[in-house]
Amino acid sequence: MNAEPWLALLAGELRRQGLADPQVATVVADVRAHLRDSAEDPYRAFGAPERYAAAVAESLRGPASHARPVGPVRLQADGITKRYGRRQVLRDVNLTVRAGQIAAVVGANGCGKSTLLNICAGLISPDAGTVTVHGTLSHSPQDGGTAPYLLPDEHFALVGAGKGLTRDRSRTAGRARAGELGWQDVGATLAGQLSGGTRQKLNLVMSTLTEPDVLLLDEPYQGFDRGAYVNLWQQLWRLRDDGKAIVVVTHMLNELDQVDIVLDLTEANS
Amino acid sequence: MLSAVDLDRRNQWLRGILDLCVLALLARDESYGYELGQALERAGLGAIQGGTLYPVLLRLQRTGCVTTRWQEGDGGPARKYYRITDAGRDCLARDGEDWLGFAASVAKLLDEGGGP
Numbered sequence: 001m002n003a004e005p006w007l008a009l010l011a012g013e014l015r016r017q018g019l020a021d022p023q024v025a026t027v028v029a030d031v032r033a034h035l036r037d038s039a040e041d042p043y044r045a046f047g048a049p050e051r052y053a054a055a056v057a058e059s060l061r062g063p064a065s066h067a068r069p070v071g072p073v074r075l076q077a078d079g080i081t082k083r084y085g086r087r088q089v090l091r092d093v094n095l096t097v098r099a100g101q102i103a104a105v106v107g108a109n110g111c112g113k114s115t116l117l118n119i120c121a122g123l124i125s126p127d128a129g130t131v132t133v134h135g136t137l138s139h140s141p142q143d144g145g146t147a148p149y150l151l152p153d154e155h156f157a158l159v160g161a162g163k164g165l166t167r168d169r170s171r172t173a174g175r176a177r178a179g180e181l182g183w184q185d186v187g188a189t190l191a192g193q194l195s196g197g198t199r200q201k202l203n204l205v206m207s208t209l210t211e212p213d214v215l216l217l218d219e220p221y222q223g224f225d226r227g228a229y230v231n232l233w234q235q236l237w238r239l240r241d242d243g244k245a246i247v248v249v250t251h252m253l254n255e256l257d258q259v260d261i262v263l264d265l266t267e268a269n270s
Numbered sequence: 271m272l273s274a275v276d277l278d279r280r281n282q283w284l285r286g287i288l289d290l291c292v293l294a295l296l297a298r299d300e301s302y303g304y305e306l307g308q309a310l311e312r313a314g315l316g317a318i319q320g321g322t323l324y325p326v327l328l329r330l331q332r333t334g335c336v337t338t339r340w341q342e343g344d345g346g347p348a349r350k351y352y353r354i355t356d357a358g359r360d361c362l363a364r365d366g367e368d369w370l371g372f373a374a375s376v377a378k379l380l381d382e383g384g385g386p
Contacts, residue, residue, distance in 0.1 A: 030327075030350060033303065034303050034320045038307075038320070056325055058325070060332060
């Protein structure tokens with residue numbers, strides 16, 4: 001049984017999980033030694049590479065650390081209430097997010113997740129309640145803020161210009177962020193011709209490029225494959241470590257143990 | 271041969287106790303991954319796949335319960351040996367006692383319930 005193809009896949013998945021090269025080498029060497037001793041099929045002994053890589057990463061990381069320092073309050077939403085006609089969408093919702101925290105907003109379809117995010121972004125007004133933002137804010141809406149007839153680099157330049165970055169600096173920074181999301185070949189394709197998943201990455205890069213203090217993301221993984229999804233969370237954890245306050249609207253529950261705050265609007269409104 | 275349901279239940283038990291079983295083995299003597307797997311199976315815990323065992327070893331290493339060293343075999347390949355630390359022995363003594371108390375309670379319950 002030649003285990004090398006499996007080991008190569010494992011190494012890639014471990015890097016994707018954010019392990020440093022020496023750690024990757026150690027883990028791969030352990031598995032190789034075990035397979036040599038046991039003469040087993042790697043899929044039988046260790047399962048699928050991505051699942052084993054995730055188990056290893058969890059063992060090395062430990063449970064989500066509660067000791068992480070958090071900073072000052074960046075976003076505070078108090079008593080947010082919103083109706084559309086006779087339909088009550090949000091009732092007295094409260095959310096406080098500090099620098100260095102990720103809040104996940106979850107709940108059934110139509111329970112007001114996007115409405116809450118739009119209120120936090122200042123795009124719509126609540127019927128009651130206040131939102132206070134300390135610092136700069138960036139909002140990545142669900143249906144994209146991309147321009148179909150511009151190149152990705154032009155999007156980076158446009159957003160960067162708002163922060164006084166030169167075209168070159170914007171492009172370099174934008175492409176670096178794109179690379180973190182596994183989007184390598186940022187080339188001569190107009191935004192309108194990108195796949196849905198890649199356009200969503202463009203959307204994400206634009207919202208993080210300006211280094212906002214508060215980042216609002218509305219289901220930021222639409223069209224992502226599993227690899228891109230892992231990359232996204234790696235990037236969010238890095239941004240959190242950099243002291244950003246992040247709010248993610250999501251219906252994916254499997255990452256909830258990695259966030260700091262969970263706001264379930266299904267409960268909050270019932 | 272265990273059914274899938276039995277196997278699933280057994281895996282859930284192992285999740286809570288495998289680290290202590292590994293520490294108990296290492297308290298006797300240092301060992302390497304494959305050998306530990308074999309010893310656990312011989313001890314009656316069923317086949318422990320590498321995919322289950324090595325994450326536990328990594329966790330024990332991270333928490334300082336074991337240390338590792340590579341040793342050249344006699345003519346064979348080099349192997350990574352795991353050795354229990356003082357912290358590992360403390361953990362084994364403390365958490366092992368907790369488990370024995372818990373297992374005794376379970377046994378009493380099952381017994382009173384007209385178990386096996």
